[in-house]
Ligand SMILES: Nc1ncnc2c1ncn2[C@@H]1O[C@H](COP(=O)(O)OP(=O)(O)OP(=O)(O)O)[C@@H](O)[C@H]1O
């Protein structure tokens with residue numbers, strides 16, 4: 001079971017080690033030691049991090065580190081495309097730095113550390129020290145295996161510095177994207193969507209475009225398209241893949257060596273052909289990187305988390321129009337789990353849930369928030385998750401309005417159960433869903 | 445004396461029961477022009493194919509340009525042919541639907557990368573500067589053979605093999621082609637081995653060997 005959980009992480013670990021070994025062919029031993037040591041330290045550090053700060057803080061710290069490496073990759077990608085197309089700025093000090101033992105060691109160490117941290121996030125710390133010790137041992141064995149595998153790769157297969165970075169970062173993203181709280185792709189597409197959303201609003205306001213009926217009816221249909229989930233998704237995809245694509249382009253635009261001084265034609269052509277071949281081989285890693293990023297994006301849509309996602313229980317109101325849910329009926333409302341209900345009245349439906357927060361307060365909320373399409377919520381450890389935007393909402397804050405929190409519903413708790421007014425429920429659902437539907441889907 | 449570019453000991457090639465080449469010891473010094481003569485079926489082409497890496501011997505040892513051809517893998521042998529050997533046949537083996545210059549570029553492509561300017565220069569060098577865009581069918585036999593020479597030397601081979609390259613040519617074209625080869629050889633210093641039935645053609649070389657039924661029976665040094 002644990003082994004299956006770790007498969008994506010093990011795959012990306014082997015990939016990272018292989019790419020690092022190939023990227024620093026003269027410093028294989030340093031790289032192997034550094035990456036292994038980094039992993040061990042990453043595992044230990046994360047273990048103590050979780051001990052000291054259980055919950056979200058630790059996760060977001062690790063996620064920010066992974067995100068930071070992605071930003072760094074963006075910088076490298078832009079620099080390399082600029083260098084190969086616009087102007088070949090002199091980078092002799094930079095190249096000396098890249099070739100230095102310091103860079104190889106630190107780079108490998110950092111990569112190992114992040115990979116180790118991600119693996120601990122996946123495993124959790126409940127298994128104790130022994131489990132983590134085994135994890136580190138496995139990782140080190142894999143480093144030795146990779147040393148052997150690396151020798152089998154064809155010698156003409158080389159990795160440029162930018163591709164090295166791209167490959168390692170992509171594999172880290174692949175590794176982290178299977179963990180809900182480390183995933184970067186979904187938040188990224190959400191950010192893009194929010195950005196376009198805000199941008200259009202601001203644009204309308206700054207242009208003083210009146211909220212005229214014509215605009216409302218005819219123009220909104222098209223503007224609404226900008227707010228769709230697709231915009232966020234495709235925008236996110238572009239940001240996601242761009243660095244790898246830029247690096248691949250930069251490599252394919254690399255200038256061939258000057259051969260004008262070689263007098264014999266055959267020799268001249270051999271030099272050119274060798275350079276072209278080498279360049280083609282250097283494109284292999286960026287190519288793999290793109291595939292890995294695709295895999296990471298795909299994984300992030302199906303993060304490996306077990307949700308508590310009950311089927312809504314159909315419920316109806318009494319003659320007074322009040323819904324009564326017994327505290328201890330078929331289900332125990334106070335068991336700390338999400339209990340979903342589907343209420344219908346007069347051809348209208350409303351979905352809501354009852355949940356007891358960790359502070360011991362019962363709360364009744366719509367199975368929808370004020371800003372997203374009403375895809376509903378699932379429960380994972382310590383949080384509920386909005387299926388639409390993949391935002392995690394700590395259980396403590398459920399019942400408070402705002403953002404992507406579930407919209408709270410007024411209710412009264414009596415000895416025998418929870419009392420909710422059916423009409424209010426239906427109305428709140430309708431208005432919430434109508435606004436979100438208009439904003440999110442255009443005027444469908 | 446120059447080092448031997450070709451060195452064979454007991455080189456043998458059997459086709460089933462037929463022994464096309466009986467154990468042969470032969471040394472060809474670098475830069476020599478060797479003519480090979482003999483009756484039809486005497487094993488001349490067999491020898492050429494072995495030396496050019498187109499065929500593998502049944503027994504014996506074969507060193508060409510310091511390489512043990514028997515030890516080479518298929519890939520290694522292909523590479524050897526590509527980088528070391530140029531071949532001209534009696535039949536021209538040009539691609540009929542490609543122009544002269546494209547035929548030469550084809551050889552460049554298989555060697556490394558095509559370079560049209562260089563291919564044009566090569567054709568100009570064999571006196572075909574005015575027929576670059578013509579297809580083989582639009583060229584005379586002598587001209588076709590000159591395209592073949594341009595193609596054979598475009599990759600600067602160390603060894604040029606000719607299997608009756610003038611077999612289909614009249615006297616005038618033969619002289620033209622042979623003079624051209626001599627000129628190129630004097631510039632580029634490659635080694636030539638040329639099979640011929642024509643005593644006069646053989647006289648262009650430095651030395652002639654005679655094969656009979658797969659056996660080297662006689663050898664003759666030219667004095668020019
Ligand atoms: N692929 C083959 N399979 C079987 N026998 C072959 C093969 N190639 C050549 N031979 C035989 O080997 C012998 C030598 O042939 P080879 O082609 O070397 O003669 P040659 O001296 O080039 O003759 P020519 O002057 O007619 O071209 C011949 O008896 C021929 O029949």
Ligand SMILES: [Mg+2]
Pocket residue numbers: 488489490607
């Ligand atoms: Mg023959």
